[in-house]
Amino acid sequence: MDNFIIINLQAIIGTISIILGFNWWIKPRLANLSIHDALLPFVFLNTFRYLGLLFMTKEQFYDGFPSDFLTTVGLWDLATAILAIITSIALKGKWKFAIPLVWVFNIFGFADLITAFPQFFGLKLYDQNLGTIWLMFITYGLTTFLSHIYIFNKLIKNARIR
Numbered sequence: 147m148d149n150f151i152i153i154n155l156q157a158i159i160g161t162i163s164i165i166l167g168f169n170w171w172i173k174p175r176l177a178n179l180s181i182h183d184a185l186l187p188f189v190f191l192n193t194f195r196y197l198g199l200l201f202m203t204k205e206q207f208y209d210g211f212p213s214d215f216l217t218t219v220g221l222w223d224l225a226t227a228i229l230a231i232i233t234s235i236a237l238k239g240k241w242k243f244a245i246p247l248v249w250v251f252n253i254f255g256f257a258d259l260i261t262a263f264p265q266f267f268g269l270k271l272y273d274q275n276l277g278t279i280w281l282m283f284i285t286y287g288l289t290t291f292l293s294h295i296y297i298f299n300k301l302i303k304n305a306r307i308r
Contacts, residue, residue, distance in 0.1 A: 198223020
């Protein structure tokens, strides 16, 4: 089996597992929470996006690899992590501008992922010796992607209620 098939199988199984776990255990616990409290764990999850700086570390990729892609991924992830920290503090404190800040964070963080994922596949990164980056992509990357979907869904439903 080649790497492209393996990474896609992992993504499919991971997505199904995350959705099941979310629907069975997490969603019922969020049902009666305020918008601030329901969004907080999903925004906070993204504070660990500083891990994307792995793309910029020496020895992770061979020298001929496009450094502009690696730098862009690393810096966008770092910026997303910083936005997530600020947004988490605003949500926890139930600041007046917390929900608009969630919109900014979520659009930025989601844009990062939807531009990086196709490039990951376009550059056939799955055929490289990625080590921890493979694991990060197929677990944490997938989880953060789905967290953005949940956040958008919650924000849109909240806007309709108002």
